[in-house]
Amino acid sequence: MIAENAQALLPQDLISLSGVLKVCDMETVVLGAHLRRATIDSEVVGESIFCNIETDFSFRGRFTIPADWCVIGCLQHTTKASGCNGTPVSSGTAFTILPNGISEFVFGAGSHVVLMLVPLRKIQLKFARLVHPDVEIPARMLALFSLSSTQQGTTLSAHYEKVHQHLIHDQRSVRSDPVIEKEIDMLLENHLLAGLSAQADDRPQCSRGRRAHYQIVQRAEQYMRGNMRRVIYLDELCAAAGVSERALRYAFDDLLGLSPNRYLSMLRLCTAFRALSVADASRRSVKSVALSCGLWDLSRFADHYRHTFGELPRDTLMRAPPGEFTSSLGAHEMACG
Template identity: 80%
Template sequence: MIAKNAGALLPQDLISLNGVLKVCDMETVVLGAHLKRAAIDSEVVGDSVLCHIETDFSFRGRFAIPADWCLLGCLHDANNATGCNGTPISSGTAFTVFPGSVSEFVFGADSRASIMLVPLQRLRHKFAKLVHPDLDIPVRLLAMFDLTGSQLGTTLSANFEKVHQHLFQEPRADAPASLIEKELDILLENHLLAGLSAQADDRPQCSRGRRAHYQIVQRAEYYMRENMRRVIYLDELCKAAGVSERALRYAFDDLLGLSPNRYLSMLRLCTAFRALTVADASRRSVKSVALSCGLWDLSRFADHYRHTFGELPRDTLMRAPPAETTAPSTAREIAYS
């Protein structure tokens, strides 16, 4: 489990950040080359996992929920860079992520979110009790909805704040497991009720222009990932995205606040970090990892790496790689594997 830090923002590496969602293989790209600080923690409660994260830096991430799980969450605080699948989201937004597709998001600096991972069957059972046993869960209605316009939303926001308080502010030994489990069941029920009752105006909207920018960034990033081993020129990205250089730059600036080349540099660095963390030092070298990510100038790579992650590449490589994991069948297997 991730070490509890009493809510203080402390230096964190990407592995700690990627481990927040536990059952998911989350991949992140930081959007600024400075030492990252965050308050992150998680705890298994019954068959579910509670998570909370606060950061002082922006990052882009993507993950997929395993087939038997779903994710509920609330964005307590967010800046205007925060978004999901191209749709901008603000403070007081709740969200639900179902299995079956990759979710992409930007978590802006000085943002704060509480998350609950639950077995999908548990959500279905609760929905059947509240609505109808023969109906399917309306996924689109629960995807994202604002909590600030209704009493149900206010109540749900308070439920998620209790998750934060439990993880960071309350002595956990003083809270009986049965009481926490009951509170989470109430949160699950309120999440469904608030999402199903939300009106069209309560759901974040993505303009046609922003949707176009998201698709441009997606196509360009896919090309970056497919060709990371070699030099990638801006005109290649324009061709891959099907737009002019001006349109490409504008799309990246709008969604990520970075130029395409700057994002490519951060993507290379974060991919190298991820590879070094899981590499066997007796089989791979810093040089081989760097070259596989298209980082040809090794001295410059080491300098940028230390500036971004607070350590040299060889220090990351020499750390023992984390145990290989697969999506577990229960939450408790995750925490103690």
């Protein structure tokens, strides 16, 4: 999907990112009062998928990468509110996500991210040529690193922007262009070299206090997701997280800028949106989806939903599901088998 005019896009496009990049199972939770706009540009190049994301609102997401894929990318711009698996990140931070469980992130309003989904074997082959065929990829070294203080980092940052310009702004077909495929291959090599050469000071660090807050939020959210159909009280979340109410509120405010109850409300709404956006209107109703998310007051749910997503729940249900993007994703879906 090429987004040439951000104003023309529905804000839900960000929450439906997993419909565009089906290789990942992604969930997002909006953290602001309402959505404004987001642009999501993506292009399939050979076996890889390049994606550019810009958003005017803050959100939290989590996703799982299949065993035969990985993600590399760069935060072109972000805010102090952003983080990855609890670790604070800033503009100019590159990342490598290997298929080792659920990855979580928070992006502040005004964030701009470029990323690429790449078959894992391509990473493994490139690493073997650069280092040694018998050495395992050092996931922790490549996870997060800054691009600002080294020549290789500066080169990599410029390379991401160059590929982005090729794919998003050039008025020509690039899917089978050997030039852009070579650029993608060079980008992958530069990414690995920059990550391997980064020093300790170039790697974002997570303080003990922030790590504790991250674990508190994780435990509380796990309880929320496991009991979403019913009313959830604050003392239950405290018990699930193993902390006092004050500590729970402080952890949520520190990591997400929201109270636990406000985050639960947004989690319910975004889960309902995700379910409605992929549901078969002949088999599911707005009421059944709302109740499955613990949204018992249907009138209030509709008002909050429209305020957040700019449309009524029934409009989302009746719209075609994200499967319409299938034609642009045939290459990487076949690669997934």
